[in-house]
Amino acid sequence: MSNRLAAYSAHLPPELLAHLLDLNIRTVVDFILTPPLDLLARLPRGSTSLGELTDCIASVAQEVAAEGVNGEDMYEAEMKRVIEMDGEEVKAGIADLDALVGGSFGGAVGGRVFEVSGDKGGGKTALALHIVLNHLVHYERAAAIWLDTMGELSPARITQAYPAHTGPAAGTALERLHISLAFDLDTVYNVLDGLRSALQAATGNQPRPRIVVIDAITPLLGPQLTGVTAQGHATMVTFMRSLRELARSHSLCILVINTSTSANGPNPSSVFAETTRKPALGPSFTFLTDATLWVAHPPSPPPPPEREYDPLAEEQKGVENPAEVRVVEVFRSSVSPGRRWCVVRVRNGLLAPL
Known part of the structure; x- marks a missing residue:
């Protein structure tokens, strides 16, 4: 799975994604771990709202969240x-x-x-x-x-x-x-x-x-x-x-x-x-x-x-x-x-x- 924020453009408005890249917020980690209020303060005024930004962060985080792995499956993967x-x-x-x-x-x-x-x-x-x-x-x-x-x-x-x-x-x-x-x-x-x-x-x-x-x-x-x-x-x-x-x-x-x-x-x-x-x-x-x-x-x-x-x-x-x-x-x-x-x-x- 890619770590680049641009790979998740489907979860972000194009204008917001462009602004984030201009701020050098280029990875998923940078995006979801930066406090929303800090991000909002750095973005151009009126480009988004706190609610919309929070929803985008949640959507991207859900997409990249790791799924649970069964121990038996892990063992089979290692044997393979x-x-x-x-x-x-x-x-x-x-x-x-x-x-x-x-x-x-x-x-x-x-x-x-x-x-x-x-x-x-x-x-x-x-x-x-x-x-x-x-x-x-x-x-x-x-x-x-x-x-x-x-x-x-x-x-x-x-x-x-x-x-x-x-x-x-x-x-x-x-x-x-x-x-x-x-x-x-x-x-x-x-x-x-x-x-x-x-x-x-x-x-x-x-x-x-x-x-x-x-x-x-x-x-x-x-x-x-x-x-x-x-x-x-x-x-x-x-x-x-x-x-x-x-x-x-x-x-x-x-x-x-x-x-x-x-x-x-x-x-x-x-x-x-x-x-x-x-x-x-x-x-x-x-x-x-x-x-x-x-x-x-x-x-x-x-x-x-x-x-x-x-x-x-x-x-x-x-x-x-x-x-x-x-x-x-x-x-x-x-x-x-x-x-x-x-x-x-x-x-x-x-x-x-x-």
Whole structure:
């Protein structure tokens, strides 16, 4: 069920709906949880009455209210999900990286939403593309949805990465990777609504989306987060909750790519004292996902003679070009221990184990 208020236009006078959208009241949650008197005060004078507004809120609330669910029905639905998944799990195929998230990015273990953050050029998109292609080449009934919010994912990059992945379903992998341009939140909601409908109507023989990538989430939510009003934060929370509901309902792996900002000193979430950057979108965003992965260049070891044994530097020994090394670190996780890390290589936009 859609969370967008526009999807319930049948329950709202067109003029009232237009005024609500102008006030950035775009979701059902915003509409039904805002006190009617507060809404009425913000609407143009004479556009509606308190009685009419209250009736509209009640009508929309009744439409979106959850129906009671029988426990036996829930059990049967879970058994059906297990059979449909048939042990299918989303993995990176790099043992150390999979271990960071408890062995799986989603699938048979249940739906999960991951934030992948870091500086520009750090390897975030490479990591997401690697996970997508690794899954598609191994499961012929799996598909992936990539929402490109900045128009930066080129076909050349995909075709360059594709040959590095081999598996029993490699021949049709690219046919099952669907890319959509989505430069605003409304477009993203439209794509996700279509995905939800497709998943509900899918038959056993059709490829089913198992992975959704939003690259990047920052330009969609960042401009709405201001110190003037809490509306932007409410929009962010509502959107991320809808993602988590979608992931859990259909056992999806959802990767949301986030940019970075200054931490004004060492980042306490990082194992490394040299980390002075943090994920963008504020401190609450990370708690709206199942885990936050930080992808970055490794910290430079201190110069001798003060240098002590540095396991990260030791792992880098023998690497032809140390500039290709990336650290993938867990800042926070509800599915695995936090403050753990591994090292990988990013060469020409491709992720690979060291």
